[in-house]
Amino acid sequence: MANPASIPVIDISESQGDQVHTAKQLVDAAAQHGFVYIRNTGQYISPANVEQAFSVSKVLFESPFEDKQRCKIEKNNQGWVGMHTESLDPKTQRETLKSFNFGAFTESKATQPIPKSMEPYEADLATFRESCHNLCRRLLLLFGIGLEVDPPDFFAEAHSPDKASGSILRFLYYPPPRATPTAQESDVRAGAHSDYGSVTLLFRLKGQAGLEILTPTKDWVPVPVCPPGTEKDPSPPILVNIGDLLSYWTNGLLRSTVHRVTFADSETSKNAHTAGLTNGESTKDPRYSIVYFCHPADDTRLTAVPSERVQSFQGGLATANAGNPYAERKVLTADEHLKMRLQATYLEMYGSEEREQKSQAKMKQFARVSIFNSVLNKAYASTGLSRNLGLTIIPPSIHTMAKERAVVKEPARERKETSGDKVTKKGKSKKHTETRYDTADDKSRGGVSVNLQPVEDTSMVDSLDLEDAKSSVNKKSKIKTKSKEDEQHEVEDDKGATQGGAMFFSIGTNDAKKETESQNDEQDEVEAEKEISQGYVEFFSIDTNPTPVDLAAVRVAGAENSTGPKLNREARREIRLIEKQREIFIKKMEKQLGEDSVDEALLQKQMDKWIRKRDLMTRDRHQRKELRARQSAAARRQKKFTQKQEKQEKIKSLRTQLSKMDEL
Numbered sequence: 001m002a003n004p005a006s007i008p009v010i011d012i013s014e015s016q017g018d019q020v021h022t023a024k025q026l027v028d029a030a031a032q033h034g035f036v037y038i039r040n041t042g043q044y045i046s047p048a049n050v051e052q053a054f055s056v057s058k059v060l061f062e063s064p065f066e067d068k069q070r071c072k073i074e075k076n077n078q079g080w081v082g083m084h085t086e087s088l089d090p091k092t093q094r095e096t097l098k099s100f101n102f103g104a105f106t107e108s109k110a111t112q113p114i115p116k117s118m119e120p121y122e123a124d125l126a127t128f129r130e131s132c133h134n135l136c137r138r139l140l141l142l143f144g145i146g147l148e149v150d151p152p153d154f155f156a157e158a159h160s161p162d163k164a165s166g167s168i169l170r171f172l173y174y175p176p177p178r179a180t181p182t183a184q185e186s187d188v189r190a191g192a193h194s195d196y197g198s199v200t201l202l203f204r205l206k207g208q209a210g211l212e213i214l215t216p217t218k219d220w221v222p223v224p225v226c227p228p229g230t231e232k233d234p235s236p237p238i239l240v241n242i243g244d245l246l247s248y249w250t251n252g253l254l255r256s257t258v259h260r261v262t263f264a265d266s267e268t269s270k271n272a273h274t275a276g277l278t279n280g281e282s283t284k285d286p287r288y289s290i291v292y293f294c295h296p297a298d299d300t301r302l303t304a305v306p307s308e309r310v311q312s313f314q315g316g317l318a319t320a321n322a323g324n325p326y327a328e329r330k331v332l333t334a335d336e337h338l339k340m341r342l343q344a345t346y347l348e349m350y351g352s353e354e355r356e357q358k359s360q361a362k363m364k365q366f367a368r369v370s371i372f373n374s375v376l377n378k379a380y381a382s383t384g385l386s387r388n389l390g391l392t393i394i395p396p397s398i399h400t401m402a403k404e405r406a407v408v409k410e411p412a413r414e415r416k417e418t419s420g421d422k423v424t425k426k427g428k429s430k431k432h433t434e435t436r437y438d439t440a441d442d443k444s445r446g447g448v449s450v451n452l453q454p455v456e457d458t459s460m461v462d463s464l465d466l467e468d469a470k471s472s473v474n475k476k477s478k479i480k481t482k483s484k485e486d487e488q489h490e491v492e493d494d495k496g497a498t499q500g501g502a503m504f505f506s507i508g509t510n511d512a513k514k515e516t517e518s519q520n521d522e523q524d525e526v527e528a529e530k531e532i533s534q535g536y537v538e539f540f541s542i543d544t545n546p547t548p549v550d551l552a553a554v555r556v557a558g559a560e561n562s563t564g565p566k567l568n569r570e571a572r573r574e575i576r577l578i579e580k581q582r583e584i585f586i587k588k589m590e591k592q593l594g595e596d597s598v599d600e601a602l603l604q605k606q607m608d609k610w611i612r613k614r615d616l617m618t619r620d621r622h623q624r625k626e627l628r629a630r631q632s633a634a635a636r637r638q639k640k641f642t643q644k645q646e647k648q649e650k651i652k653s654l655r656t657q658l659s660k661m662d663e664l
């Protein structure tokens with residue numbers, strides 16, 4: 001068993017004597033280990049506040065999945081990260097963590113969507129984040145003093161809280177090993193990585209093992225929560241580690257050290273002997289941790305700081321970061337660095353180059369399908385939007401179907417009206433007219449209707465077959481139907497999760513038309529599923545920020561008399577609303593800045609923001625609708641079940657009576 005790391009514990013409270021001495025101690029620890037414990041005396045963050053932050057974190061992770069999913073992580077690195085979404089170390093197969101990243105707060109209000117369950121704690125979160133930042137700035141000042149940077153507050157100033165930065169307060173949750181039954185030996189809780197910012201604060205709970213650091217001799221050693229001498233402190237020390245930026249800034253004098261979180265537990269890992277457990281700590285329970293990643297202002301340049309000690313440092317970045325593949329200097333500013341690291345972490349969200357190429361190929365394929373092109377062209381043309389719209393992927397079977405349909409020139413859909421009497425639930429007769437747009441004859445392969453709706457999951461668009469895609473939708477709906485949301489379901493759902501905020505089209509086929517309520521049990525099931533999935537199979541999306549398309553060409557194509565299917569009412573309404581909103585923004589801009597002063601880029605930004613917000617609202621509405629459908633389906637099922645039981649009871653009692661009569 002590897003010995004725990006001998007990271008020093010330092011008391012930085014101002015009352016603790018010589019500031020220069022403390023600063024030198026800090027620099028030495030950061031240069032040797034890249035990690036240092038700060039005794040928590042409560043001067044910067046009280047143990048009570050840390051405890052409260054952990055309680056809030058538990059509330060967050062226990063809140064409904066939909067509530068968190070609504071706030072999925074975006075490219076600004078803020079939001080909810082579901083299971084297997086993140087990949088800190090692309091070499092590791094899977095990481096079993098969930099987390100929530102809080103960005104900036106203004107006047108105690110979050111500047112990002114947060115789960116409803118967090119609303120009562122917004123001010124507490126803002127205060128906690130602020131105290132973390134203050135502690136980091138104190139540490140940065142001490143690093144400046146210890147390194148004799150001129151001026152000593154060089155680092156602290158670069159982290160002014162008034163400027164936009166990538167700083168993040170992050171709550172982490174690692175499910176217990178028993179909740180990840182499909183875990184493989186190679187799985188880790190968090191993959192090997194160094195942190196992206198300047199300094200990181202890490203809060204952990206007593207008894208929760210797992211964190212390990214990679215030493216210069218390439219050994220993984222555990223970092224206990226309570227190192228010797230701190231066991232009786234009111235709160236475990238705060239673990240501070242040096243991030244890549246401080247390493248760049250100091251030419252590698254301060255080390256950004258690679259670390260990870262493992263299942264290093266004798267019960268769960270065959271590698272227990274290499275992992276090494278520290279006394280009294282284990283990984284068998286769920287693990288919670290809180291991290292504060294402190295970043296400088298976005299535009300901060302990452303050149304070596306004005307310090308003789310740094311400039312004359314012989315080791316240099318390469319030597320100091322031997323074993324840290326992440327610390328290669330490739331960038332000039334803090335936000336460029338962060339973007340580069342986030343791209344590698346959230347492959348799914350940013351899309352790898354390979355996926356980009358594939359989607360390009362699919363786009364070309366898509367372009368050949370005139371029937372769908374005409375739908376899009378019309379949509380683009382009628383919105384008159386200057387935002388760049390683009391598309392992603394259609395399953396080949398739909399592609400084939402569309403091609404066929406284009407070739408046979410299926411007859412246009414006809415408006416059909418049927419009227420008659422309908423018996424209401426109360427047994428009264430009522431006049432009823434139903435309008436349908438239907439194909440005129442039975443040559444139809446199922447009419448196509450296009451429907452605009454935001455969806456939260458596009459995983460099925462990769463499906464190779466329409467039927468597959470359909471059953472995948474239904475399967476997912478079924479998963480969601482289960483009332484008890486357990487870990488495994490979250491894992492399933494997370495797998496397909498992609499970034500929100502995009503607007504998607506979906507396609508419905510004739511067989512998905514609303515059916516009249518049936519008395520038949522099975523039919524009821526089918527109906528419920530249809531209601532839930534709304535009978536639609538997502539097939540392509542309009543991304544709000546994708547590959548640009550030539551809008552001029554789109555307008556020309558849109559103006560032609562296309563023979564493709566018409567946009568349905570919801571789609572047309574959506575487009576009208578977008579147009580209207582755009583006009584409102586233009587008018588506002590003109591009012592403020594005078595006529596012909598429309599700033600296209602700004603307008604674009606406003607539109608994107610508005611659309612994102614609207615998409616979220618629409619998604620909420622759909623979720624509510626889905627919930628209602630689920631509830632009524634469950635009620636129907638329950639009713640059927642009770643009726644069946646009553647019937648059986650009756651038969652049973654009749655049989656008993658009969659046999660009694662027989663006996664007589």
Ligand SMILES: O=C(O)CCC(=O)C(=O)O
Nearest residue numbers: 172190195211261289291
């Ligand atoms: O949970 C932990 O102990 C460490 C997490 C971590 O290293 C990170 O989020 O960067």
Ligand SMILES: [Fe+2]
Nearest residue numbers: 193194195259
């Ligand atoms: Fe980390």
